[in-house]
Amino acid sequence: MTITAEVDAAVVGSARRIADEVAAPVAEEVDREARFPAEAVAALREERALSALVPVELGGAGASLDAVAGACFELGRRCGASGMVFAMHQIQVACMVNHRGEGSWFDDYLREVVAEQRLIASITSEVGTGGDMGKSIAAVSEPDAAGTASFEKQAPTVSYGPHADAFLTTVRRAPDAEPGDQVAVLTRREQMEMDQQGTWDPLGMRGTCSPGFVAKATFPVEQIVPERFSTISAETMTPVSHVLWSQVWLGIATDAFDRARAFVKAAAKRKPGEPLPAAIRLSELMSQLSLLRAEVGLALREYCELHANDRARLSEMATILRFNNLKIAASEQAPTVCQEALGVCGIVGYKNDTPFSVGRHLRDSMSARLMVANERIHATDASLLLIAKEV
Amino acid sequence: MKEQIREVIREHGRLAVDVDTLADDADLYQAGMTSHASVNVMIALEDSFDIEFLDSMLKRSVFESVDSIAAALTEVGVPA
Numbered sequence: 001m002t003i004t005a006e007v008d009a010a011v012v013g014s015a016r017r018i019a020d021e022v023a024a025p026v027a028e029e030v031d032r033e034a035r036f037p038a039e040a041v042a043a044l045r046e047e048r049a050l051s052a053l054v055p056v057e058l059g060g061a062g063a064s065l066d067a068v069a070g071a072c073f074e075l076g077r078r079c080g081a082s083g084m085v086f087a088m089h090q091i092q093v094a095c096m097v098n099h100r101g102e103g104s105w106f107d108d109y110l111r112e113v114v115a116e117q118r119l120i121a122s123i124t125s126e127v128g129t130g131g132d133m134g135k136s137i138a139a140v141s142e143p144d145a146a147g148t149a150s151f152e153k154q155a156p157t158v159s160y161g162p163h164a165d166a167f168l169t170t171v172r173r174a175p176d177a178e179p180g181d182q183v184a185v186l187t188r189r190e191q192m193e194m195d196q197q198g199t200w201d202p203l204g205m206r207g208t209c210s211p212g213f214v215a216k217a218t219f220p221v222e223q224i225v226p227e228r229f230s231t232i233s234a235e236t237m238t239p240v241s242h243v244l245w246s247q248v249w250l251g252i253a254t255d256a257f258d259r260a261r262a263f264v265k266a267a268a269k270r271k272p273g274e275p276l277p278a279a280i281r282l283s284e285l286m287s288q289l290s291l292l293r294a295e296v297g298l299a300l301r302e303y304c305e306l307h308a309n310d311r312a313r314l315s316e317m318a319t320i321l322r323f324n325n326l327k328i329a330a331s332e333q334a335p336t337v338c339q340e341a342l343g344v345c346g347i348v349g350y351k352n353d354t355p356f357s358v359g360r361h362l363r364d365s366m367s368a369r370l371m372v373a374n375e376r377i378h379a380t381d382a383s384l385l386l387i388a389k390e391v
Numbered sequence: 392m393k394e395q396i397r398e399v400i401r402e403h404g405r406l407a408v409d410v411d412t413l414a415d416d417a418d419l420y421q422a423g424m425t426s427h428a429s430v431n432v433m434i435a436l437e438d439s440f441d442i443e444f445l446d447s448m449l450k451r452s453v454f455e456s457v458d459s460i461a462a463a464l465t466e467v468g469v470p471a
């Protein structure tokens with residue numbers, strides 16, 4: 001094996017072990033109590049998985065996105081919230097790695113992510129713009145003579161906000177900048193005042209612990225990611241979010257399928273040779289799952305290929321359309337698979353305390369369509385479809 | 392050609408300022424053009440110049456300024 005292949009295999013292997021041994025045993029409790037999956041995150045830190053994507057020259061593992069995607073799938077399979085926390089953290093790291101401008105403050109910060117295994121949260125959505133990531137209301141203030149600036153942002157949903165070490169926040173570049181003229185700022189918890197708004201008692205993805213906050217920060221301007229946010233968003237944040245989120249959703253749907261399969265096998269053992277209608281439904285379910293798996297796998301390969309060899313194409317509208325479609329398709333197909341799994345298992349799937357329970361899977365997967373509303377993405381795509389050629 | 396480009400931007404760009412106050416290399420997005428408006432600009436440019444952009448041109452950076460739009464139009468054969 002090449003060194004990268006070895007690193008990648010280790011990243012996926014340790015995520016699988018943590019998913020099975022650490023995340024799975026407490027997944028129900030994390031869900032029931034809407035509590036942070038602290039054990040899984042601690043285990044990922046111990047394996048230095050939080051810096052998997054940091055390049056070797058900055059001390060990181062230099063793992064591929066392919067490997068991190070595999071890790072998201074493995075974690076999502078055992079605990080959707082753990083998978084989503086891991087995915088969201090990796091998205092923030094990828095943005096800094098790809099857009100830091102070499103030799104900037106971010107080189108040192110990424111070394112710190114490696115050494116201290118910092119957990120980084122995201123503040124992109126905003127009260128007033130909702131899920132429109134391409135617009136901000138909050139702005140970076142005019143820096144003072146010492147180069148210190150500040151912002152205040154009303155954030156409706158900040159996953160693991162109470163547990164993160166740092167936050168990547170989108171804001172307008174300056175007080176007089178247009179809503180779409182944005183930058184991303186990395187601030188440490190110590191540089192922030194995080195005033196929690198309300199509670200977090202949602203339908204699913206309960207362990208992500210994502211209440212609202214008023215986020216205030218004061219920071220040196222070197223902590224603004226050098227490339228502008230429109231580039232970060234097109235080349236990394238949007239496609240990588242869609243690629244990694246969809247791996248988590250695929251993981252959740254795969255476990256729902258596995259539970260339906262275990263149910264059918266158990267039924268077949270009880271009455272060998274007798275006709276088993278649920279077995280036919282299971283077979284139908286498998287084809288639903290394969291559609292999801294195909295879409296998610298294809299998009300991952302396309303992203304890795306373009307990112308490695310043809311990065312400029314990531315900004316083309318035809319490419320943006322395909323990664324937007326991945327999000328819409330996967331976020332609709334994953335809950336469909338979970339719901340059909342419920343149909344296979346029947347009442348023992350509906351109950352929350354059997355080996356065949358799929359209620360958590362169904363609830364977790366239903367968050368997918370809201371994580372940037374599908375309706376909003378459809379509106380964007382409807383406009384892009386008018387002009388893009390080969391999609 | 393640049394006057395014709397400005398005409399299209401004036402009609403479809405929904406800028407926060409008058410396009411005539413902007414230099415040829417000024418950033419249209421910073422002047423308030425949204426992604427949605429930029430798509431309308433692209434469609435109107437195809438119509439006005441009777442050309443089709445290639446997929447490789449259909450990205451934010453190509454529609455960033457009057458200059459960059461002019462360069463793209465030249466590339467698809469519009470005489471300067």
Ligand SMILES: Cc1cc2nc3c(=O)[nH]c(=O)nc-3n(C[C@H](O)[C@H](O)[C@H](O)COP(=O)(O)OP(=O)(O)OC[C@H]3O[C@@H](n4cnc5c(N)ncnc54)[C@H](O)[C@@H]3O)c2cc1C
Nearest residue numbers: 122123124125130131157158159205371372373375376379
């Ligand atoms: C589990 C979870 C974790 C999250 N974690 C984070 C996080 O860590 N950081 C963060 O910043 N955000 C986070 N979010 C927020 C999320 O990404 C969205 O930004 C947020 O859910 C959008 O708010 P909204 O549902 O009110 O949708 P909005 O986008 O505000 O839309 C409101 C309503 O209008 C509809 N709508 C919007 N646009 C259109 C349109 N063009 N056409 C038709 N209908 C439209 C939508 O469908 C929706 O019903 C998280 C969300 C979830 C579910």
